[in-house]
Amino acid sequence: xxxxxxxxxxxxxxxxxxxxxxxxxxxxxxxxxxxxxxxxxxxxxxxxxxxxxxxxxxxxxxxxxxxxxxx
Numbered sequence: 001x002x003x004x005x006x007x008x009x010x011x012x013x014x015x016x017x018x019x020x021x022x023x024x025x026x027x028x029x030x031x032x033x034x035x036x037x038x039x040x041x042x043x044x045x046x047x048x049x050x051x052x053x054x055x056x057x058x059x060x061x062x063x064x065x066x067x068x069x070x071x
Contacts, residue, residue, distance in 0.1 A: 007031055 006016045013024040013031075020027070048055065 003027060003030055
């Protein structure tokens with residue numbers, strides 16, 4: 001369904017949102033800006049990023065020989 005066509009037919013933002021499966025605020029933003037909204041998410045750091053160097057060092061010293069891994 002075309003959001004602009006539904007708007008021309010007199011549907012409200014909420015009605016259009018229900019029909020197309022979007023929030024009414026997204027429908028309103030789309031109709032006012034003339035283009036679909038672009039969402040940019042920031043990359044969330046891993047909880048282990050702070051410990052990555054320690055883990056890599058631990059793995060390098062602890063499991064330097066494959067026979068130790070299999071035990």
